[in-house]
Amino acid sequence: MERGLKAAQLFVDGYNCAQxxxxxxxxxxxxxxxxxxxxxxxxxxxxxxxxxxxxxVSGMLMVAGLLYGYDxxxxxxxxxxxxxxxxxxxxxFRQEVGSIVCREILKNPSTDPNPSPRTEExxxxxxxxxxxxxxxxxLEAYIAEHPPKV
Numbered sequence: 001m002e003r004g005l006k007a008a009q010l011f012v013d014g015y016n017c018a019q020x021x022x023x024x025x026x027x028x029x030x031x032x033x034x035x036x037x038x039x040x041x042x043x044x045x046x047x048x049x050x051x052x053x054x055x056x057v058s059g060m061l062m063v064a065g066l067l068y069g070y071d072x073x074x075x076x077x078x079x080x081x082x083x084x085x086x087x088x089x090x091x092x093f094r095q096e097v098g099s100i101v102c103r104e105i106l107k108n109p110s111t112d113p114n115p116s117p118r119t120e121e122x123x124x125x126x127x128x129x130x131x132x133x134x135x136x137x138x139l140e141a142y143i144a145e146h147p148p149k150v
Contacts, residue, residue: 007136008129014118016044020132021059021139028143029066046102050111054102056128056135057093061086063139067148092138097131105131 007024011017018040023033031039042048043058068085070078094100103109105127116122123129 003140004133004136008133011129011132012123016041017055017128017132018043018059018062019055021056021135022062024136025063025139028148029063031066045115049113049115051103051106051109052101054093054097054100054105054131054135056131057090057100059132060089060093060135060139064089064142067143068146089138089142093135096134096138 003024007020010020010023015023015037019037022029022031022036022040026033026036029036040055040059040062043053043062044055046052046054047058064085065082068082070082072078090100097105099105
């Protein structure tokens with residue numbers, strides 16, 4: 001899917017994993033790239049390199065929230081339906097990758113907040129571009145089957 005390749009290229013160009021996924025959907029969300037980058041800046045490296053939820057998953061779910069989220073507070077049926085969607089999308093990612101947790105995907109528990117230099121070696125050993133591609137493709141397929149009403 002072309003959008004997935006765009007997201008992977010954004011990652012290679014220096015965007016964090018969450019930014020790359022979310023920016024690839026700016027044409028759908030209506031957010032501009034700068035605002036999207038700022039919104040997603042905390043989620044790279046599994047939330048600020050804490051290696052928690054994969055940033056690609058966070059980017060995917062942020063876009064899902066913008067397109068399918070709820071804003072009627074107190075309506076548990078709407079909340080339940082949205083949480084089911086979150087679990088479905090994350091479940092697809094987990095099924096394809098094996099985990100939604102950054103440190104498990106990278107097999108790297110380091111929480112050093114210093115970003116790793118984006119060298120040829122970095123891209124050779126990191127699966128992050130593939131994670132970005134995977135998350136983007138999952139969401140793009142969902143959107144194709146369930147056009148948003150926003």
